[in-house]
Amino acid sequence: MPPLTTAANAAATAAIVIIGDEILSGRTRDANLPWLAERLGSLGIPVGEARVVADRTDAIVEAVNTLRARHAYVFTSGGIGPTHDDITTEAVAAAFGVPVVRSPEAQALLEGHYEPGKLNAARLRMADVPQGATLVENPVSKAPGYRMENVFVFAGIPRILQAMFDGIAPTLTGGVPLQTRAVSCAVGEGDLSAGLSAIQADFPDLSLGSYPFVRGTRFGSSVVIRGTDTGRLDAARDAVHAMVHQLGGVPVDEDTAAK
Amino acid sequence: MPPLTTAANAAATAAIVIIGDEILSGRTRDANLPWLAERLGSLGIPVGEARVVADRTDAIVEAVNTLRARHAYVFTSGGIGPTHDDITTEAVAAAFGVPVVRSPEAQALLEGHYEPGKLNAARLRMADVPQGATLVENPVSKAPGYRMENVFVFAGIPRILQAMFDGIAPTLTGGVPLQTRAVSCAVGEGDLSAGLSAIQADFPDLSLGSYPFVRGTRFGSSVVIRGTDTGRLDAARDAVHAMVHQLGGVPVDEDTAAK
Structure with missing residues (x-):
């Protein structure tokens, strides 16, 4: 990214x-x-x-x-x-x-x-x-x-x-704390890829990562969005939700409070 | 080491x-x-x-x-x-x-x-x-x-x-597999240090490491011996046992089979 x-x-x-x-x-x-x-x-x-x-x-x-x-x-x-x-x-x-x-x-x-x-x-x-x-x-x-x-x-x-x-x-002299939004879904990374690239292009100030997971016999993906602006992060998360819905999946917000 | x-x-x-x-x-x-x-x-x-x-x-x-x-x-x-x-x-x-x-x-x-x-x-x-x-x-x-x-x-x-x-x-082209002997005891690293240095000097072909641990409120040490010669490893382990006994501790061989 x-x-x-x-x-x-x-x-x-x-x-x-x-x-x-x-x-x-x-x-x-x-x-x-x-x-x-x-x-x-x-x-x-x-x-x-x-x-x-x-x-x-x-x-x-x-x-x-x-x-x-x-x-x-x-x-x-x-x-x-x-x-x-x-x-x-x-x-x-x-x-x-x-x-x-x-x-x-x-x-x-x-x-x-x-x-x-x-x-x-x-x-x-x-x-x-x-x-x-x-x-x-x-x-x-x-x-x-x-x-x-x-x-x-x-x-x-x-x-x-x-x-x-x-x-x-x-x-320590820190910067603006990095915040995270994470959305998981039972959609393969290969199906998310084109949409994710488009969202990344729309949000050049954020960093989007995609991480495949295996739970039991099912594969899925976690999309992780990082940045410092709460409004932009939420907007990007909404865009990921819409993309997952469009692909027939169910987006689930992961708890990022502890991360 | x-x-x-x-x-x-x-x-x-x-x-x-x-x-x-x-x-x-x-x-x-x-x-x-x-x-x-x-x-x-x-x-x-x-x-x-x-x-x-x-x-x-x-x-x-x-x-x-x-x-x-x-x-x-x-x-x-x-x-x-x-x-x-x-x-x-x-x-x-x-x-x-x-x-x-x-x-x-x-x-x-x-x-x-x-x-x-x-x-x-x-x-x-x-x-x-x-x-x-x-x-x-x-x-x-x-x-x-x-x-x-x-x-x-x-x-x-x-x-x-x-x-x-x-x-x-x-x-892959490997070498002689490295084997490990590990001995733990409720003796502080600071008390083991002089004896460990002496054993390391006696076994320059082996590598001795010492790792402190905290279990609950107790501190202790794990001594890890690495090398390729089974006889030398066992001899060094015996030397560690003797040292721990001399310091009033009880040496416990850790299971290294799975490591």
Whole structure:
């Protein structure tokens, strides 16, 4: 579909970097991309691209440096724990060309959290950040995330990542929130195609997508309309309804409130 | 963690390109990366990286061209349907610098599948492929995927993608299948860290990863060991067991049969 050309959305996009061999092996299914994407979309900061990279310094450096130059914000997930395979901080420091330093503020947070004798050398590594980083609060388990310029470095555990995001969300500069209208019907995409193209042409300010689904033995389509203007979105949805009726189908508005 | 240095795994890695605004918006949660990653891993072709890109030609071209030069195989998912937002074929053709052509073989498949009058211009687009492509069978809904050199272009609907993959899997040249041992315990990563580093040093031919988890109010760790030699994997697992016991924990072998 054509990129959205509203100035609000051209202004700020985000990229996500999911770090971890566990995701690439298929053993762990990522939950952070969809969660961040929905939250960022609601703030008017659509996610423009995402990458899943291995626990390897060169892979992380490449992704962070490519994406921070292209997008208003980059969010990384994973690799900031205390074990030997947690190399995100070293990699982000390398990406920015700065050393890793111990943050006294982060160390104080960890000292206040762990019982005496439990804050060993491994856990103290979680107080290390790239020089110049600003800490991001972790209300769940204290070991902080951090921000380097437009790059936010978060934990991989979803409930910690979500708490970190909620803490920094008010600091993000968003655009006009993208809204969605979605209509499903038991009409194949191939029958909708010509009509959809015509509606897209009538609404160049909106983005129309079509997504086939299989439910049991039946195929159907979901038409998703995205944009920032409520009136235009409703008008496009009405046009989709009329098209589906004309094709002998029954349009069903999907609940988009939670999306 | 250090990259696996066994020749078998250095020989063939794969990359995944997930194409679709729906994934980037968070509205649809990708299921294809974890499925492909597990299947490819079992064939000895670990997934080295993955990207999620928008329905935009330049984004698809960049991902396909970068990744096909780096990996033995690339698998794309999504964007080969009949509607205006299905642009994967045009983009893959552009990536290879070839025109899009109509495949008589694919057209015959579609003609055999659709009822008279239903094979309209939009659906016929699904018979278009980059010049030089080899078709990949779609036993579910006939519209084929295809292969261009080392790039496999698959549908986004999981059951169709899975059927397409199963059809071509015997043609892939794999390495020695990567096996996994996983041990979980209610011991924090920070307490495991020193011992894990020592075990990793003793088993440079294996890859050890540590993954914290939260279950209810309890934190714990899963240690995942990967490699190709059963004896070495079992020895490393025994070393992890001994370490966990020494730390006062109870090691639990996770079922890795299904992974």
